[in-house]
Amino acid sequence: MASPTLSTEQQILQAAQAVFLEKGLAGARMQEIADRAGINKALLHYYFKSKEKLSETVVHQTMGLMLPRIWAILEADQELFDSIRRLVHEYGTFLQENPLLPLFIINELNRNPRFFVHLMLGDKPGERLQRFRQRVEAAVAAGLIQPISTPQLLVNVVSLMIFPFLGRPLFQAVLGLSSAAMQAELDSRLTEVAEFVIRAIRA
Amino acid sequence: MASPTLSTEQQILQAAQAVFLEKGLAGARMQEIADRAGINKALLHYYFKSKEKLSETVVHQTMGLMLPRIWAILEADQELFDSIRRLVHEYGTFLQENPLLPLFIINELNRNPRFFVHLMLGDKPGERLQRFRQRVEAAVAAGLIQPISTPQLLVNVVSLMIFPFLGRPLFQAVLGLSSAAMQAELDSRLTEVAEFVIRAIRA
DNA sequence: GTCTATATTCAGATAGAC
DNA sequence: GTCTATCTGAATATAGAC
Numbered sequence: 001m002a003s004p005t006l007s008t009e010q011q012i013l014q015a016a017q018a019v020f021l022e023k024g025l026a027g028a029r030m031q032e033i034a035d036r037a038g039i040n041k042a043l044l045h046y047y048f049k050s051k052e053k054l055s056e057t058v059v060h061q062t063m064g065l066m067l068p069r070i071w072a073i074l075e076a077d078q079e080l081f082d083s084i085r086r087l088v089h090e091y092g093t094f095l096q097e098n099p100l101l102p103l104f105i106i107n108e109l110n111r112n113p114r115f116f117v118h119l120m121l122g123d124k125p126g127e128r129l130q131r132f133r134q135r136v137e138a139a140v141a142a143g144l145i146q147p148i149s150t151p152q153l154l155v156n157v158v159s160l161m162i163f164p165f166l167g168r169p170l171f172q173a174v175l176g177l178s179s180a181a182m183q184a185e186l187d188s189r190l191t192e193v194a195e196f197v198i199r200a201i202r203a
Numbered sequence: 204m205a206s207p208t209l210s211t212e213q214q215i216l217q218a219a220q221a222v223f224l225e226k227g228l229a230g231a232r233m234q235e236i237a238d239r240a241g242i243n244k245a246l247l248h249y250y251f252k253s254k255e256k257l258s259e260t261v262v263h264q265t266m267g268l269m270l271p272r273i274w275a276i277l278e279a280d281q282e283l284f285d286s287i288r289r290l291v292h293e294y295g296t297f298l299q300e301n302p303l304l305p306l307f308i309i310n311e312l313n314r315n316p317r318f319f320v321h322l323m324l325g326d327k328p329g330e331r332l333q334r335f336r337q338r339v340e341a342a343v344a345a346g347l348i349q350p351i352s353t354p355q356l357l358v359n360v361v362s363l364m365i366f367p368f369l370g371r372p373l374f375q376a377v378l379g380l381s382s383a384a385m386q387a388e389l390d391s392r393l394t395e396v397a398e399f400v401i402r403a404i405r406a
Numbered sequence: 407g408t409c410t411a412t413a414t415t416c417a418g419a420t421a422g423a424c
Numbered sequence: 425g426t427c428t429a430t431c432t433g434a435a436t437a438t439a440g441a442c
Contacts, residue, residue: 008425024310026229030418043426045419103313106369107227110306113372126379146402151378151388152395155367158374163362166309166369169316171361175354176329185354192355199349200403211407233436246408248437 009047011037017058021100024107025055056115059108062101063119066094074132080139081198083132084157088194091161096186102165129154145201153201160193212250214240219261224303227310228258259318262311265304266322269297277335283342284401286335287360291397294364299389305368332357348404356404363396 006014015036019028030051034041048054073087095102109116121128133150140147164171164186172182209217218239222231233254237244251257276290298305312319320328336353343350367374367389375385 024229026227029416040427041418042420042428046425049419051418103309106306107310109370109373113376117373117376120373121376125376129377129379148399149388151374151380152392152399154378155370155374155388155392156363156396156399158370159362159366160359162370163366164358167312167358167361167365170312170320170323171354171358173316173320173324173328174332175357176332177354185352185358189355189358193359196351196355196359196403200399232434243409244436245410245438249407252437254436 008037008039008043012039012044012047012054013058013061016054017062020055020058021098021104024104025111028055055108059116060119062098063105066091067120069094071128074129077131077135080135080145083135084197085191085194087157088161088197089190092190092193095161095165096190099165099168102162106166143203145203148201153197156200157193157197160189160197164189211240211242211246215242215247215250215257216261216264219257220265223258223261224301224307227307228314231258258311262319263322266308269294270323272297274331277332280334280338283338283348286338287400288394288397290360291364291400292393295393295396298364298368299393302368302371305365309369346406348406351404356400359403360396360400363392363400367392 012033016028016033019033019036023029023032028051030041030044033054034044037044044054048057069090070087073083073090076083078086105116117125129150132154136145136148136150136153139145168182168186171177171185172179175182175185177185215236219231219236222236222239226232226235231254233244233247236257237247240247247257251260272293273290276286276293279286281289308319324331332353335357339348339351339353339356342348371385371389374380374388375382378385378388380388
């Protein structure tokens with residue numbers, strides 16, 4: 001049960017986020033959310049008409065924390081390698097603090113791409129990346145980096161950051177690492193991934 | 204409805220795999236599996252006592268296709284860069300043919316790590332990677348590649364291969380690509396990822 | 407082995423009192 | 425706003441005839 005100084009609505013949202021992240025949307029139970037918020041199911045439906053509505057509110061709130069920071073970095077006018085270092089470090093830190101988020105997001109993204117993409121990109125999806133694309137192409141043209149398309153570069157960076165949190169149980173077992181040792185590996189990626197990418201693309 | 208020349212059991216397994224991959228374990232309905240197999244629910248339970256049992260059989264069967272090939276590459280005594288190229292190409296091709304598999308696997312892996320890890324690695328999880336580990340360390344010692352730990356290298360390669368299939372809807376929207384264009388990007392990764400990794404680690 | 411019909415369980419949602 | 429009690433629907437699983 002969360003701090004009683006929060007409004008009931010905030011208690012619910014906090015409890016709902018925790019349960020959704022732990023169990024996934026399909027696995028989450030309204031009963032459990034109510035229990036953790038210290039109320040009952042009826043009141044849950046009084047505040048949020050349905051589970052679907054509740055989840056949308058939670059997703060909206062949760063994504064709001066991260067997205068502006070990512071876009072700020074991608075749109076900043078800055079040396080490309082520094083952008084990559086900042087992106088890896090800031091987004092990586094956020095992921096360390098929210099390690100369950102990737103699995104939840106990936107599932108909802110695939111279940112309802114429309115809703116999700118609109119939430120992340122607003123009305124004009126393709127355009128937000130224009131600045132970053134120009135900077136990559138300029139760096140290629142100037143011979144600063146290997147010829148690589150913006151899609152491939154971006155997919156690579158994002159994959160390297162997020163996937164370890166999804167495959168963690170597998171990696172830990174295959175590599176024969178303790179939970180602490182695996183955590184240390186993830187920590188060191190906050191800098192290692194950036195250098196890995198930079199070495200790969202540097203001309 | 205599948206080919207009627209198959210035994211009922213095979214019809215069921217085939218239908219079950221399709222539904223599990225499309226809907227996920229939680230989202231799959233026994234009714235739909237029965238429908239696609241051309242039988243009814245009761246018969247489904249006659250062959251497989253429960254949904255859980257059925258899913259275990261399907262997972263077992265599906266993973267069996269891929270795992271031996273991966274281990275063969277990791278355990279082969281071969282030049283390291285060639286191993287990476289083979290791994291990316293063979294595993295990548297498999298993923299292209301089974302694009303829905305990653306999402307299903309990742310969910311089941313996190314839902315039940317024990318069962319899953321045992322299925323993938325057998326009784327002695329940490330040991331199967333010994334040969335590959337030695338080869339990486341030897342390459343580092345010989346100055347052929349940058350100093351990198353086996354865990355980081357392996358996590359990187361696997362992340363670069365699998366994650367694009369999980370984040371595909373997002374990437375497609377962010378990058379403003381058509382479905383065909385996105386597919387082309389994924390295709391070209393079959394070779395590009397290997398070269399990306401090799402450039403990153405080459406001394 | 408295969409079917410129809412039914413039992414059981416569970417979870418989301420609502421009614422209505424306070 | 426908050427509660428107890430209840431409805432409704434869906435989905436897994438089983439009984440029993442053929």
